[in-house]
Amino acid sequence: MTEQELKEHGYIRFTGTVHATVYEYFQCGTPRKARWYFKDGTYVCCGCVLACQTDDHEGFQASLLF
Numbered sequence: 001m002t003e004q005e006l007k008e009h010g011y012i013r014f015t016g017t018v019h020a021t022v023y024e025y026f027q028c029g030t031p032r033k034a035r036w037y038f039k040d041g042t043y044v045c046c047g048c049v050l051a052c053q054t055d056d057h058e059g060f061q062a063s064l065l066f
Helices: 002-007 020-025
Strands: 035-040 042-045
Touching: 002 035
Parallel strands: none
Antiparallel strands: 035 042
């Protein structure tokens, strides 16, 4: 899905930190292009055509808002 489609389906941009193990798990060749979105416990990356997706929270650290 494109970023626009993700937003239309209620996903919000994940602005936290994504650990390198996530990219290793997906064998991502271009982690610098990753743009993660989040909805109902599901993370979706739209940085390339593979659109990697996971329900595992491990490796995703949310940012604290002040």
